[in-house]
Amino acid sequence: MNIWIVSREYNGIAEAGGVKNVTCSLAENLVKLGQFVTLFIPLYGCTNISILKEYRCIWHHPVVVCVQGRHVIVTFCHGVMNGVEFVFVCHRAFAEKKAVYTYTKDEELKNPSHRKGSGHEDAAFLNTLFQKAVAAYGETCTPEESPDIIHCQDATTAFIPSFVTAAMQSSTKLAAFYRNTRCLVTIHNAGAGYHHEFSSLSDAAAYTGLPQEELARGLCNGRVEPFLLAARHACLTTVSPEYARELLTLDDMTGGLSNALSRDCIPITGITNGIDFSRYDPADTAVSLLPCAFSPRDGDLEGKYRCRDVFLADFASRACMEGAMLPGVEQHGFLDASAGDSAVYFTYHGRVVAQKGIPVLAAAAERLLQKNLSAKFIFIGQGEPELEQELVRLSESYPGSCVFFNGYDRALSRLCIAAADFAVCPSFFEPCGLEDFIAQVYGTLPVAHATGGLCKIVDEKTGFLYSENTPEELFVMLYALTKTLRLGGRKLFAPMIQYAAQYIREHYAWKHVAKDKYIALYHQLLDAAPIKK
Numbered sequence: 001m002n003i004w005i006v007s008r009e010y011n012g013i014a015e016a017g018g019v020k021n022v023t024c025s026l027a028e029n030l031v032k033l034g035q036f037v038t039l040f041i042p043l044y045g046c047t048n049i050s051i052l053k054e055y056r057c058i059w060h061h062p063v064v065v066c067v068q069g070r071h072v073i074v075t076f077c078h079g080v081m082n083g084v085e086f087v088f089v090c091h092r093a094f095a096e097k098k099a100v101y102t103y104t105k106d107e108e109l110k111n112p113s114h115r116k117g118s119g120h121e122d123a124a125f126l127n128t129l130f131q132k133a134v135a136a137y138g139e140t141c142t143p144e145e146s147p148d149i150i151h152c153q154d155a156t157t158a159f160i161p162s163f164v165t166a167a168m169q170s171s172t173k174l175a176a177f178y179r180n181t182r183c184l185v186t187i188h189n190a191g192a193g194y195h196h197e198f199s200s201l202s203d204a205a206a207y208t209g210l211p212q213e214e215l216a217r218g219l220c221n222g223r224v225e226p227f228l229l230a231a232r233h234a235c236l237t238t239v240s241p242e243y244a245r246e247l248l249t250l251d252d253m254t255g256g257l258s259n260a261l262s263r264d265c266i267p268i269t270g271i272t273n274g275i276d277f278s279r280y281d282p283a284d285t286a287v288s289l290l291p292c293a294f295s296p297r298d299g300d301l302e303g304k305y306r307c308r309d310v311f312l313a314d315f316a317s318r319a320c321m322e323g324a325m326l327p328g329v330e331q332h333g334f335l336d337a338s339a340g341d342s343a344v345y346f347t348y349h350g351r352v353v354a355q356k357g358i359p360v361l362a363a364a365a366e367r368l369l370q371k372n373l374s375a376k377f378i379f380i381g382q383g384e385p386e387l388e389q390e391l392v393r394l395s396e397s398y399p400g401s402c403v404f405f406n407g408y409d410r411a412l413s414r415l416c417i418a419a420a421d422f423a424v425c426p427s428f429f430e431p432c433g434l435e436d437f438i439a440q441v442y443g444t445l446p447v448a449h450a451t452g453g454l455c456k457i458v459d460e461k462t463g464f465l466y467s468e469n470t471p472e473e474l475f476v477m478l479y480a481l482t483k484t485l486r487l488g489g490r491k492l493f494a495p496m497i498q499y500a501a502q503y504i505r506e507h508y509a510w511k512h513v514a515k516d517k518y519i520a521l522y523h524q525l526l527d528a529a530p531i532k533k
Contacts (some may be wrong), residue, residue, distance in 0.1 A: 001526075002146065003149045004038050004040060004149065005039050006134055006153060006160060007039065007041055008100055008154075010023050011024035013047060013048055013049075014042075014044050014046060017188075021273075023153050025273075028083065028084060029276075029510045029514035031084055032511065033514060033519060040089060040137070042088065044095065052080060052081050053079065055077070058075070059078035062075045063137065065129065067129050067207060068125065073091075077090055089130050089134065091133075093125065094126065094130075101119060101120065102118060103116055103120065116385070117382070124207055130157075134163075135160055135174075138173075139173065139174065146178065146180065146181065147178075148181065148526060149526070150164065150183045152183065152184065153188065154187065154194075155196040155227060156196050159230070160185075161230050162232070163210075166209075166210060182526055183234035183235070184237060184522075184525065185235070185236055186237045187236060187247065187431070190254045192253070192254065195226065195227070196226055197223040197224055197226060198223060200224070201219065204224040217232055225257055225260065228260050231266045235521070237521070240270050240456065241270030242453060242456075243270060243452040244268045248261055249262070271518065273434065274511075274513035275504065275509070282295065282296065282442055289414055290415060290442075291306070291307055292304075292310065294307075294443065296441070296443035296498060296500075297505060298498075299494065299498045301494065301497065310415070311415050311416070311419040312337040316334055317334055317337070318336075320334065321334045329409050329412065332396060332403070332406060333395025335376055339374045345419060345420040346375065346376070346421070346422050347417055347420035347422070347423050347439075348378070348380070348423070348425075349379075349381060349413050349435060350435050356425075357469055358391070358426075359390070360426045360428075360474055362390050363475075364475040366397075366398075367475045368475060371479070373479075375478070377394075377398075377401065378403055380407075392404060414438070414442070417444055418442040420444050421444065421481075422445050423446050425448035425454055427449055428469055430452040431452050432456075433452070433453045436456075437504055440501055441504070443497045445493060445500065447466070448463060448465055449465070449469040462499065
């Protein structure tokens with residue numbers, strides 16, 4: 001099959017959230033399974049093209065697309081990585097951005113209205129331009145290059161099926177080019193704030209140029225929802241079966257979208273994301289980026305605890321806090337290693353946003369720290385400034401017991417995970433979750449709110465789940481684990497650590513997900529009639 005995958009982010013190329021990992025792993029594993037994959041992505045100011053092969057600045061001929069009533073010229077670049085063909089959508093509006101979705105600290109210094117962490121003020125223009133350019137790319141192709149599948153990743157690409165349909169209606173060439181193409185849209189996050197919706201019908205019409213009667217089919221509470229509109233021309237999937245169920249039943253977390261999907265009887269297929277172990281393998285330090293090798297699935301944890309020693313001495317000490325830190329990372333607080341093996345280490349790594357349950361975690365952690373049980377907390381991530389400040393306050397209030405690395409560094413993030421006993425995932429909702437996978441790979445047991453994709457954790461076998469996402473319930477769980485580990489020692493959890501590492505390899509390897517789930521679904525779509533409602 002000839003498969004186009006469309007995404008605003010990609011691992012190693014332009015990184016933001018979890019979509020980058022899914023897009024990369026799916027694309028590369030499809031190539032390994034004999035499929036031809038082309039990945040469409042904008043060319044940002046932060047794009048890393050150094051890892052590409054055969055990079056060409058001019059690829060195919062430019063296209064002209066209409067956005068907000070004005071004609072915009074878009075060019076394309078090309079490269080190859082791990083068998084995946086990359087087509088970069090090029091325009092100055094993308095090239096001037098230093099991050100995929102939000103402004104950076106440097107951009108704020110240049111323009112105070114571009115507050116660090118806030119979304120790009122021209123986000124609607126960027127999304128529309130990118131998606132229209134992908135649909136128009138067919139104008140530059142030969143008939144043999146026609147895609148069998150266009151797989152769109154999340155809301156920022158969910159208008160593509162509509163743009164393809166519109167292009168087929170206005171162009172004889174594109175009608176023939178896309179005649180046998182089927183579209184698929186994967187919902188990675190349908191939480192309020194992640195929809196990239198248009199605020200009104202008139203606003204959507206002005207940006208997209210689509211007929212109002214077409215856009216009206218995506219209306220929800222006065223907004224034009226990309227996912228709702230996509231369902232008229234594409235198959236919808238999401239990243240776990242449990243989240244697929246929640247999308248049709250739990251409207252309080254989707255800002256009205258769930259009710260609309262359920263009202264219109266729109267089916268959603270849940271396919272749990274996999275994990276590429278080769279990208280994280282703790283037995284290979286060149287891959288894991290950890291200082292010491294170990295193998296949880298083989299029961300070898302000695303290197304894990306040596307990693308902890310390195311972490312405490314070289315990254316989390318008071319001296320480290322007062323010295324030079326990694327670029328892009330600020331250290332607040334420190335950990336005192338004098339407690340030795342009696343200390344219990346909890347970690348959180350990920351975006352510092354409300355969805356991830358940071359307020360719940362901070363409150364529960366503070367209650368546990370007040371107990372003076374040698375519990376230690378490690379936080380690493382960045383996001384909402386108010387929540388970042390709460391973690392700064394917590395770290396500075398409990399010297400020696402709490403450290404917060406504000407920012408991101410891949411090697412440090414992985415070390416924070418490997419150094420801990422437990423990884424806490426208190427998300428209010430979580431479509432799939434990669435943090436729990438990574439923790440299990442590194443012999444760190446996840447402690448998670450039982451929601452969405454986190455329900456793939458087998459309670460008390462591959463980790464621990466709790467039901468009510470409140471500081472009180474999370475505190476009870478963390479308190480019990482702290483007391484249990486202190487009384488029973490590391491060996492108590494060693495069998496669970498080994499089982500968890502083996503279990504996810506057997507059930508969630510990306511090669512199996514790509515072959516057994518996605519390729520099978522692609523064939524089903526190709527065998528069915530086009531989705532045009």
